[in-house]
Amino acid sequence: MSQEIRVRFAPSPTGPLHIGGARSALFNYLLAKKNNGKMLLRIEDTDRERSSSESEENIKDSLKWLGINWDEGVDVGGEYGPYRQMERLDIYKKYIDKLLSEGKAYKCYCTEEELEKQREEQRARGETPRYAGCCRDLTPDQEEKFQAQGRRPVIRFRVPGGEIIRVDDAVRGKVNFESDGIGDFVIVKSDGIPTYNFAVVVDDHEMKITHVIRGEEHLTNTARQVLLYEALELSQPTFAHVSLILGKDRSKMSKRHGHTSVVQYRINGFLPEAIVNFLALLGWSPEGEEEIFTLDELIKQFSLDRVVKSPAVFDMEKLKWINGYYIRNSSIERIVELAIPFLQEAGYLDENVDEEKRQWVSMIVAAVRNRLSTVREIVDYMELFINDEIKPESEKALKELQGEQVSQVLETLLSKLQEAEDLEPENVKKILKSITKELKLGGRKVFMPIRIALTGQMSGPEMHDVIPVLGIEKVEKRISYVKENFLQ
Numbered sequence: 047m048s049q050e051i052r053v054r055f056a057p058s059p060t061g062p063l064h065i066g067g068a069r070s071a072l073f074n075y076l077l078a079k080k081n082n083g084k085m086l087l088r089i090e091d092t093d094r095e096r097s098s099s100e101s102e103e104n105i106k107d108s109l110k111w112l113g114i115n116w117d118e119g120v121d122v123g124g125e126y127g128p129y130r131q132m133e134r135l136d137i138y139k140k141y142i143d144k145l146l147s148e149g150k151a152y153k154c155y156c157t158e159e160e161l162e163k164q165r166e167e168q169r170a171r172g173e174t175p176r177y178a179g180c181c182r183d184l185t186p187d188q189e190e191k192f193q194a195q196g197r198r199p200v201i202r203f204r205v206p207g208g209e210i211i212r213v214d215d216a217v218r219g220k221v222n223f224e225s226d227g228i229g230d231f232v233i234v235k236s237d238g239i240p241t242y243n244f245a246v247v248v249d250d251h252e253m254k255i256t257h258v259i260r261g262e263e264h265l266t267n268t269a270r271q272v273l274l275y276e277a278l279e280l281s282q283p284t285f286a287h288v289s290l291i292l293g294k295d296r297s298k299m300s301k302r303h304g305h306t307s308v309v310q311y312r313i314n315g316f317l318p319e320a321i322v323n324f325l326a327l328l329g330w331s332p333e334g335e336e337e338i339f340t341l342d343e344l345i346k347q348f349s350l351d352r353v354v355k356s357p358a359v360f361d362m363e364k365l366k367w368i369n370g371y372y373i374r375n376s377s378i379e380r381i382v383e384l385a386i387p388f389l390q391e392a393g394y395l396d397e398n399v400d401e402e403k404r405q406w407v408s409m410i411v412a413a414v415r416n417r418l419s420t421v422r423e424i425v426d427y428m429e430l431f432i433n434d435e436i437k438p439e440s441e442k443a444l445k446e447l448q449g450e451q452v453s454q455v456l457e458t459l460l461s462k463l464q465e466a467e468d469l470e471p472e473n474v475k476k477i478l479k480s481i482t483k484e485l486k487l488g489g490r491k492v493f494m495p496i497r498i499a500l501t502g503q504m505s506g507p508e509m510h511d512v513i514p515v516l517g518i519e520k521v522e523k524r525i526s527y528v529k530e531n532f533l534q
Contacts, residue, residue: 051083052256055109055116056246058090059101062307063108065360066261066291072261075114075287076326076348086253087119089130090246092239108308108383112318113341116252126253131245137238141248142201142233142276150277151233153199155192156183171353175355176229177202202236203244203274211269214288216257216350223269231270243267246273252282259283259350286350289329290355315388315421319377320369328358338371366419371504381411384421392430412471413511427507431515433521436502438532443498447532450493451487456525458485459496463518475510499528 053074057067071176078085088108106121118124127135129246144152154177156164157525165175170355182204182267184192192199209225230463233244240248265287275282292298305311311321319340327337331352339347373381385407389395394402414427444454463469482492497509500521506512 049256051078051081051084052254053078053083053259054086054088054119054250054253054255055114055248056088056090057088057105058093059098059105060093061101062104062309063306063307065311065325067105068108068114068321069291069328070260070288070310071109071114072322073286073330073348073353074110074257076345077257077350078117079345081207082346083131083256084117085115086124086126086255087116087129087338088249088253089120090243092131092242094132094239104309108312111312112322114309114322131240131249134245134249135238135240135496138245138248138251142240142244145203145233145277145393145512146201148277149204151187151201151203152182152184154202154230155184155189155199156180157197174227176227178229181231182230189494193425194284198236199237200232202230203233203277204268205230205273211267211272212267213272213285215265215268215509216284217289218262218265218287218355219352221265221268221402223266225269228269228273233274239447240257243270244274247271247278247280251278251280255283255285255382257286257350258461259288263285267431286353288358289355289358290357291328293360294362296357296359315384315420315423316365316369317372317384320365322374323364323372323463324368328360329353336512338368351371370419373415373421378408378415381415381421385411385424388422388425389428391499392428394425394428409511409515410457413515417507430501430503430506430512435527436500436515436524438498439502439504443502443504444532445492446498447528448502449491449495451485451491451534452499453529454485455481455487455492456499460522460525463513463521468520469514471508471514474513478510500524 055069055071055074057394063071075085075286077083087106089102090141091102091163102120116122117124119129123129142151148151160180161177162179164178168178181199181202198436205225205228207226211223213221213223215221226403229245231367233239234240240331249255268285268287272282290298305314308321316370322341322344323339325339326339328437332347332356333337333352382404386395386399386404389407389467390397390399395407400406410427410431411424413431414424416423438447454524458481459477462480463474466473466477477495477498481487485492493509494504498504500509500516501512516524
C-alpha cells in the first residue's frame with residue numbers, strides 16, 4: 047500500500063477494557079504493523095458523567111499488558127494531538143460553524159419532554175421514533191423567544207431526505223441505509239460538547255486515519271458519519287466492522303459466558319499471549335489449520351480480507367486450552383512469579399517469600415504446570431503437597447490398595463528413597479522403574495498403589511515430580527498412614 051496506514055483505537059473511558067474492545071484494538075494494531083503503519087490511542091471522554099481517569103488507566107495498562115503499544119496518542123504524543131476529545135473542543139468549533147453557516151446543521155430548542163411526546167406519538171402510529179424536525183426552519187424571532195425562555199439548544203445535523211447512504215465495508219461488503227429512516231441527529235449537546243458521531247469524524251480526518259476497524263455494533267453509526275463526511279467534504283477512511291462476539295449459546299457475550307474485561311483475565315491467571323492468540327481467532331481466519339500464533343506471527347499473517355462476517359463464538363474451553371499451552375511453554379521462573387500472589391492470597395505463602403520457599407514453589411510448578419489451564423489453578427493442587435494424611439478419593443481407588451503386592455511395593459519404594467543420594471525427578475523416575483523389575487510386577491501394580499498412597503488420587507501429576515516436592519519425611523508419614531488405615 048502506497049499510502050501510510052494510520053489506524054486508531056478510541057475507547058470511551060467509562061469502564062475497564064472490554065474483551066471486544068481489546069479485539070478491535072488488536073486488529074487495528076495488526077493491520078498497522080503488517081503494513082509499517084501507525085496506530086493511535088485516542089481517548090473519547092465526552093461522556094463527562096461516566097468517564098474517569100481510573101478507567102483510562104485500566105485501558106492503557108490492559109493494552110500494554112497485551113503487548114499492544116501505540117505510536118501516537120495519550121502518553122506518547124504526536125503531531126495530531128491533543129488525543130483526548132475534551133481537549134479538542136476548539137478544533138470541533140470550526141467544523142460546527144461550517145455546517146451551521148451552510149445550513150447543514152441547525153439549533154434545536156426542543157425539551158426532553160417534548161421529544162418524548164413526539165416519540166410516544168410516533169410509536170402509537172407504528173412508526174420508528176426519530177426526530178420530527180420541529181426546529182428545522184425556525185425564524186430568528188422564534189429562536190429569540192426560545193432563548194428568552196432559557197432554553198439551551200442542541201445542534202442537529204440536517205439529514206437530506208430520500209437518499210441512499212452507501213457504506214463500502216472491507217468486511218461486510220456494500221451496505222446501504224435509507225436517510226429517511228435516520229432523522230436529524232444531535233451533533234452538539236446543549237452543554238456545547240460534541241456527540242460521538244460528530245467528534246469521531248472530525249478526529250479521524252484531522253488525525254489522517256486511513257482505516258477504521260471496530261465492532262459491528264457501530265455499523266449503524268457509520269451511516270450518520272458518512273453523511274457528515276459528505277457534508278464537510280472530507281474523504282472517508284476505509285471502514286471494517288468486525289463481527290459480534292457471542293457466547294456458546296449464541297447470545298450476546300455476557301458475564302455468564304466468561305469475564306468481559308481484560309483485567310479479570312489477568313487477575314485470574316491468564317497469560318497475555320494466550321489472550322492475544324485467542325482474540326485473533328475471534329473473527330479472523332488464518333490460512334492453515336494452525337491455531338497457536340505469537341504476536342509477530344499474527345502481524346505477518348493478518349489481513350482484513352480474512353476477517354469473517356459471521357459472529358465469533360467465545361469458547362472458554364478453547365481459551366483455557368490455549369492458555370495451558372502457553373503455561374507449559376513458559377519458563378518455570380515466570381510461572382513461579384505469577385503463581386506466588388495466588389498462593390499468598392490463598393494463605394499457602396507468607397508475604398515475604400524467601401529463597402527456600404521460592405524453590406519449593408518452583409518444584410510444585412514443575413510438577414503441576416502440564417495440568418494447569420490458568421495459573422490460579424495451582425491453588426487447587428496445594429493440599430496434595432501439604433497434608434500428611436491422605437485418603438483414597440473413591441471406592442475404586444481404595445480397591446487399588448487391597449492388592450496383595452501393595453505392602454511390598456510401598457516398603458520397597460520407601461527403602462529405595464531412603465537410600466537414594468537425592469530425590470531429583472530423574473533419579474526418582476529411575477527408582478520407580480527399578481521397583482517393577484525388582485518385584486517382577488507390571489507397571490500398574492506398582493505405580494497405581496504408589497500414586498494412591500501418596501496422593502489419594504488415581505490420576506494427577508507425574509509421581510517422579512510429586513515425590514521430590516513431598517520429601518522423604520512426608521512420604522514416610524503418608525505411607526505409614528495408608529498402612530495403618532487402608533491396607534488389609
